[in-house]
């Protein structure tokens with residue numbers, strides 16, 4: 001068991017991998033970078049975790065494959081080093097506020113137009129469809145961005161969506177950092193629906209957190225080294241607001 005996740009216990013990977021719902025191969029021969037494996041048992045576990053606790057953390061390296069994770073981490077690193085990530089804000093469009101006392105990360109939206117992003121989008125799409133089948137959430141689309149937290153950056157306690165607006169319904173965060181140590185900080189602190197600290201997740205490569213956007217407050221503690229992640233939101237609306 002992974003001790004960095006206090007509660008609920010990590011979802012154990014489904015053992016029966018024979019039923020591939022999403023068998024994804026891009027390119028041919030040497031250029032194949034990913035074969036993503038999702039099955040009904042695993043989607044059941046995700047749905048149960050959301051229904052019972054409002055959140056869960058699990059390792060998906062085996063499902064995405066080391067190569068895809070490496071490619072995504074390389075993209076994040078390149079966007080960061082070329083200064084292509086923008087200071088993140090709170091809210092959108094005309095309501096956008098950039099308040100560095102609340103959040104200090106930098107972001108770049110994914111378009112799905114590189115090979116690793118395309119593979120990841122197929123994975124997100126399978127999760128979207130699987131959650132709809134099980135929880136009737138009416139998730140119609142997803143949006144995703146890379147995020148970089150440099151040393152000293154944080155994101156104070158917040159919800160990803162305001163109750164009743166039903167825009168962002170389910171949040172997914174995938175981490176891309178190899179060999180994260182406790183002294184590196186930057187953990188995701190998760191609060192229960194009753195607003196009590198119930199989990200601390202280290203942003204280690206391949207780890208995924210899934211939670212209900214309107215119900216689970218969370219906070220990124222100050223990082224002591226560069227921290228890369230991808231955040232994805234499954235939404236009930238169809239038309240994107242201006243970014």
Ligand code: OGA
Nearest residue numbers: 155160173188220229231
């Ligand atoms: C967010 C967020 C968490 C993380 O971008 O809204 O809460 O661990 N990210 O990166």
Ligand code: MN
Nearest residue numbers: 158159160218
């Ligand atoms: Mn958040």
